[in-house]
Amino acid sequence: MTEPADDDLTHLHHAAQPLAMIPAAQRIRHVRADRWIGYPHALAVIEQLEVLLAWPDRGRMPNVLLVGPTNNGKSMIIEKFRRAHPPVSVPDREQIPVLCVQMPSEPSVSRFYVALLAALGAPLRPHRRVHELEQLALTLLRATGVQMLVIDELHNLLAGRDGVRREFLNLLRYLGNELRMPLVGVGTREAYLAIRADAQLENRFHPTILPVWGNDSDTRSLLASFTASFPLRKPSHLTSEEMTGYLLARSEGTIGELSMLLTAAAVAAIETGEEAITHHVLTITDYTGPSGRRRRFERDLA
Structure with a gap:
């Protein structure tokens, strides 16, 4: 040729x-x-996340729910944003501005805390109780200076039984109140349906939609x-x-x-x-x- x-x-x-x-x-x-490819919808979402990351500390932090069809670029946007805010090594520890964790396919509070601790790189002992996992997760989230928690595949929440879903929705509300950091949920339309089941969470999570082209x-x-x-x-x-x-x-x-x-x-x-x-x-x-x-x-x- x-x-x-x-x-x-x-x-x-x-x-x-x-x-x-x-x-x-x-x-x-x-x-x-x-x-x-930095197309307008993606750049607008990243700008929205940048504003959220810089939000001043207050009692009730704003949250975002990024919703779109499967395979429509949600996770790629989140990964682009995470890479723009990489972990930083400081004496004796690592600072993690943006922590991303995936909602387990079979949701439960204990499995979520295990996934959260794994994302933080924490060594895990088997058979820990939920309250022990919770306290360890909160301690490490504060120690590593996490400023934003991103929960991908949030629609997996609907795979759980009614009681499990309510328990996890309570957990989201608790984390937002306890950590005073913005939460970002990412998922399909079903993620919005899950959040909408809780009136308080629906008011806190601002939906942002990535439509089909x-x-x-x-x-x-x-x-x-x-x-x-x-x-x-x-x-x-x-x-x-x-x-x-x-x-x-x-x-x-x-x-x-x-x-x-x-x-x-x-x-x-x-x-x-x-x-x-x-x-x-x-x-x-x-x-x-x-x-x-x-x-x-x-x-x-x-």
């Missing part, structure tokens, strides 16, 4: 241009790596950012209304699925030598959307 001149790479971000000249196997590895200028800007970051040697033209609609229909409108589709297409573009994501490349791309995967799985089970 004839290598393009540097002038032919102006369709790429400056950082991606030299990558377009490396061997195909290395370019494919780069295409498949995680990438951050539509055929609009924000999505076309997102597509342009993706294609400019892939080290392909020819420009990909994905921002027409027709092409945007096709990509959204195939990916079913979430950024995670859209990223999977575009990544697979960029790999196909390199492997076939077309060097651009075209309609032909998309037709041969090895990608099936969520509904198709579900139907295939159900068919295979039958």
Whole structure:
């Protein structure tokens, strides 16, 4: 294949241009790596979290509930924010400004405290009672200077029995009052339904929604950012209304699925030598959307 001149790479971000000249196997590895696209909704959420992190201490701290469909970028936003506030080593201990913990798939107060202590890096003795786990968690949260607690996969709360759900909702209220720090819940619509079951928590958690993507200028800007970051040697033209609609229909409108589709297409573009994501490349791309995967799985089970 004839290598393009540097002038032919102006369709790429400056950082991606030299990558377009490396061997195909290395370019494919780069295409498949995680990438951050700072689209407006994501930047607005991060700004909201920055404001929350800097909130002055008061009796009732504000909280945020980040809600969106599965695979729509919630966890990636949280990870981006966490990396912007990494742990800092100080004499005799580590300061952790933002602590992220995942709600256990089978929720219980004891399992949550164990997950919290594991996120803090605390050694755990087996068979500790809930009140012991609670006191240890509170002590370490204060000792490590945690300023914000993020609870991902909060919708898992609905997997518990009614009594367990009420107990955990009481725990959220207790942590907010006791620690005087903002809490951030992250999950699907079911997370909002869980929080709404408690009137006090519903008033404290401000919902922020990450909607599915539509055929609009924000999505076309997102597509342009993706294609400019892939080290392909020819420009990909994905921002027409027709092409945007096709990509959204195939990916079913979430950024995670859209990223999977575009990544697979960029790999196909390199492997076939077309060097651009075209309609032909998309037709041969090895990608099936969520509904198709579900139907295939159900068919295979039958």
